[in-house]
Amino acid sequence: MTAATAAPAVTIRRRLEWPDTDAAGHQHHSVVMRWAEEAEAELLESIGYATLFGRIPRVVFEAQYLQRLWLRDPVEIRFGIDAVGRTSLTYTFEVEGPQGVAATGRMVVVHTDGNAGGAVPWPDGLRPLLTGEARPPR
Incomplete structure (x- = not known):
């Protein structure tokens, strides 16, 4: 994610809960x-395309774990679109905890039609929303 891009991005806030920890007491990788x-x-949902659920399987997920998070630590997850291909989309994210950035990563998804089983191009009306060239209707 770069500040220069107009591509959509969101920030969500969570707290590390008991089921999210491992035997060592810090965050479980998952x-x-x-x-x-x-x-x-x-x-x-923010761009009006929650309907993509089930049609954009993950093909890559990478995470770099930089710091530990502990039970009840508040976290902020910054998540945005980094690149839009003909049939794929690359997201990047950062997870920040009390001591700074705890994890970074990327996730690549591929657009499918849900039936044919292969990758298909992004619909014409969706691509500008993904790249930030258009804003969703209010």
Whole structure:
């Protein structure tokens, strides 16, 4: 995510809860993926395309864990669109905790029609919303 881009982005706030910790007492690695997916849902809803759910499977998920988060730590997840391809979309995210950035990562999804089983181009009306060239109707 860069400040120069007009592509959609969201920030969500969560707290590290008991089920999100591992035996060592800090965040379980999987909670970062769940938070990224929660932020993705918020982002898609913000541009009026929550209906993409089920048609954009993940093909890449990467996370770099930089700091530990502990039980009840508040976190802020910044999530945005980094690149839009013909049939794919790359998101990037940061998870910030009390001590600074705790995780960064990216997630790549591919647009499918839900039936044919392969990648299909983004619909003409959606692509400008994904790139930030257009704003969703209010």
